[in-house]
Amino acid sequence: MKLSLLGSWPVAALLFGVASPCISAQTAALDLSQAAVVLRAEAGQTAATVLQEEVERRTGIKLPIAANPAQGHPAIILTTQPPAGLAAGLPPLRAEGYQLITDGPRQSLWIVGADARGLLYGVGAFLRKAEWSRGKLSVDPLAISTSPASPIRGHQLGYRNTANSWDAWTIQQFDQYIRDLALFGVNSIENIPFQDDRHNPLMKVPRKEMNRAMTEICRKYGLDYWVWTPADIDLKDTAKREALLRKFDEVFADSRVLTGVFVPGGDPGSNPPELVLPFLEDVAKRMAPLHPKARVWLSLQGFDKEKEEWVYRYIEQKHPAWLGGLVAGPSSPPIARTRQRLPRQYGLRLYPDLTHNKICQYQVPHWDQAYALTLGREAVNPRPSEYAAIHNRYAAASDGFISYSDGVHDDVNKVVWSALAWDPNTPVRTILREYASLHFSSALAWEIADAILALERNWQGPLAANGAVEGTLLTWRGLEARAPQLESNWRWQMCLLRAVYDSYVRRRMIYESDLETEVNRVLAAAKPGSSADAISQSQAILNRAVSAPVSPDLKARISELCEKLFQSIGLQTSVEKYHASGAERGAVLDFVDAPLNNRWWLEDEFKKVAALPSEQDKTARLHALAAWEQPGPGSFYDDIGNEAKSPHVDGDAEQEPESFRAPEPTFWWWDSGRSRARLSWQTTMWPARMVYEGLDPNGTYVVRTGGYGQSLLSIDGQRATPTLDGRQMGEFKEFPVAPDLLKDGRLVLTWTIPTDESHLNWRQHSRLAEVWLLKRN
Structure with missing residues (x-):
């Protein structure tokens, strides 16, 4: 990136x-x-x-x-x-x-x-x-x-069930954490006072009491107090609208101090702006008697161009005094365009997602699928260098930020944004040195800063080729031996958990990948009459991941650290054991042994093979399974979205202007993370282009694709027509390559993303998972 x-x-x-x-x-x-x-x-x-x-x-x-x-x-x-x-x-x-x-x-x-x-x-x-x-x-x-560069510098600490840690906190823990953030220049805290009413057995304080406490903590430290309050009802329903306004009344009455009320236009909420803006005006009228200086802020999240323009026209015509400004968050219009259209008397506040790793505003670039399968969306995720670049790209166009966060797992990211909002010229390593000195040890601060940077590098690029992961673990183990007094420090425990978990995932991935390679050799050698033996032998090989697992000592250490983190900070790394609100809400302990090869898919395929009518059919299917990623001499395979297995995807393609990133994969989360689908189907992406060199000018080639829905392929700029047009995952499309395109021995594949699917949920949009270039005899 x-x-x-x-x-x-x-x-x-x-x-x-x-x-x-x-x-x-x-x-x-x-x-x-x-x-x-x-x-x-x-x-x-x-x-x-x-x-x-x-x-x-x-x-x-x-x-x-x-x-x-x-x-x-x-x-x-x-x-x-x-x-x-x-x-x-x-x-x-x-x-x-x-x-x-x-x-x-x-x-x-x-x-x-x-x-x-x-x-x-x-x-x-x-x-x-x-x-x-x-x-x-x-x-x-x-x-x-x-003096600070940005006037708004804050973080969202919503006390609700969705959070993966602070929903288990006491008032004293909130006080200390807010103080810790203030020591890095934070001046704003945003609560979520009434959204997400699910029961949570971990909450030590009722939400209403904690809401009052958070306003008091902010008053004590002289900080601004904000609330995030979505209008996730049908605003045309007058009874529900009035009931929601009464919730706002309670918040206003319970707040000792109040600076801003942030209402997202979407995520959640699906009301059109012609209903949202009058509702916000009513909110402001009810807030004014108790908090005359407070203002209402709106995000345009999920708004299309027409809705966006409606909001700008409203502001330009009415000049509402109650409006503080707009908020730019995930799925909002481009920041530069918002600032250009918004009258200067109104603020523009950023709402960056610092908490998620995938399917989010700032997905981890070049993330290995093995991490996506095991760590999910809310693992401990220090990303200091990346977030420093993101902050400094957009900060000058805004009045500051209050980040989106759902737990303490992104603590390093919060500090990086806080420090750069004060002084954007501060080197990242200096910020981390001060973080380490404040929370760990001034004597070891520079070494710890480098060790945190190493955790970020663990996540960069294909995991099997990243031998630095083992060096990172050794570094943290050495620091742990030199600083035993930090054993109960929750920030220290999080760093250790990441170092151990990353190494364990890498070792498992390499081990289990080798097991699958061994299975493919067995399947490729199967002869008619021996299919049952080949399947039995293959199952025994695959089961070694369970019967003879790699590095059980690391797994034990992961369990130990997860327990310590639950005791020290309420970090919920398991749904069943620690009451995490969902499988992707940081429940890394539940996925510590998720298969990192196609074991589950192959087991299901073996059952299908056993049910085939003839031995010839059985062995033919076993051979096809063995050759899935190895299609033979002169042919090529790419697992799209898996950087380690997609050598023909052009990684230097032009970046998207708003995200300053090249196209990124979607890591799908099916069956609550327990999908038995082939791993290549669980990571999809529309690549900018794919390039093949050194092809046989006289050869006959076919492009085969796997995915879902449409695949609008062009070969060397010419739209290709499929002769086989499978539409479901596991089915294939095939596109013959015109002979005249092969004269230079080079092919470039590009795709047009379908534009006629806006009526579908994004999960039903077309997607691309695999591409073969097959040379036919």
Whole structure:
């Protein structure tokens, strides 16, 4: 994947005055182990308390809070007034900004905030940069003045059954997590107060009580509180409409603070804009008496061009004062077009999906199917480099973001977006170093940062060829041995789980692929009269995946870490054991042994073969199964969507402008992840093109495709007509290749995506799974 930064963004960063470090001439670290916290700002009590508590958590040192520094003792001074002389030459602060200035001769660290939030963010920056261990606290010389680039910097923490972790939290856990996010500059938290009413046995606090608590936590830290409240009813039904408005009334009454109400146009919801906009106006009228500064925001998710234009005309004609702006999320119109059409007095907030791995806004690029089958949509998923590029591509066109998240498994991604929304020029490795220092160990921070980057690389490209996965596991095992004190740290447990799980999946995939190769040799050698023996021998080989599994020690460690994560943070890695709300909601433990070869499909095929009428038919079918991916000399096979098995798919094809990505596969999730279908059918994609070189100019070739529905194929730009036109998965289409197209020994295949399927659910749209170029004798 080619990830490029938005070329104009550094200029925008300079205009915002993002960060202006001035390096002090002082070189020695400032020892703050005996320091007092000196509070010189009325609005700084929360920041001082956070500093005192977080230092004590890490070092065991409880720094006293005093009005003045003690003579001869170091001090950490919290103030909103820059120190005379020390701040000379530093850029002035804007709203929420802070300065960190060390004064070596006076043994003091100044944390200067533009306001109360700035003081809190300054404390967070100090904690991220400090060197600490038990009984020790110091900081290198600092002279920093910085203010945030984006005015909206937040994350959605919806307390509902769908979440895979925080639905099991206490109020205290929410308080700490929101504080942790604020230490990286977050100023907005978005709750989901009433959507998804399913019973959840893990909830320790009723939703209404937690809603109130979250508003109080935001008020305590001086953060903005938002709510995500879909209109997923028929708004033409007046009774249901009024009932939904009464739910909004309850939210407004229960909220100590409220900044924004975000109503998605779709996902969920399917009402047309001519019903949605008047409904939002009614919401705003009922909100105004209690929260006069709060505004309503709308996303255009799922809106076609006609509906999109209706919204723009409404805004341009009515200029609604209650509207805060629009939100760009998954399946929204292009961000650049939205910003261009939206009047400047309205904001544009991004709603990036940081939580999902597949079938989502930002699917993992070049993901191996083995991961998709076992890890699903919501596994622990640090993707720092990729998300940094995505953030910096779109941020300058927006007023910031509040991300979509359904659990803590994307904790690293949240921090990367938070840090870059403050300063988009911050190197990713620096962000990870501060993350590791704050949450793990300042002494090992750089090594841990590199180990997190290694986890991201585990997911890049064909898994069998990615030997670095084993190196990543060794790295994390080495860090684990050097930092045993982190055993109960849930962020540490998540990283270890990923390192172990990735290695286990790779070992299983290689082992089980070899078993299938062995089976294919047996099937290819079957002779009339020996089909039963060939099937019996093949089943025994396939069953070794169960009877003689690979690396049982890694599987045991995975189970152990899943249990620890459920106890420490409520992470639900199993539906039955840990009450995950769905198989794809992070239930990785339930799929840790999902077949990574075609064992289940072959077992079903063997039953069909046994029922065939003649021994010749039986052996012919066994031979066909053996040759499925090996069609013989001069012929070629591609498993479309599987990068390891699609050598003729042009991976350097032009990227789509809005996503800056080439076409990506769809990893289908059939039968709740227990599909017995052939693996190649469970990953489909319309490739930009396929290229074959070195063909026999005098040969006779046929293109065979497998998939579902239509396959509008062109060969060297000429539309091809199928002589065989199977429409179901497992059936084939065949397209003869015109002899004159082979003169140069090269063929290019392209497909036109059908445009007459908009009336169908997306799951019923045509798709392509496999392509053969067969040379016929």
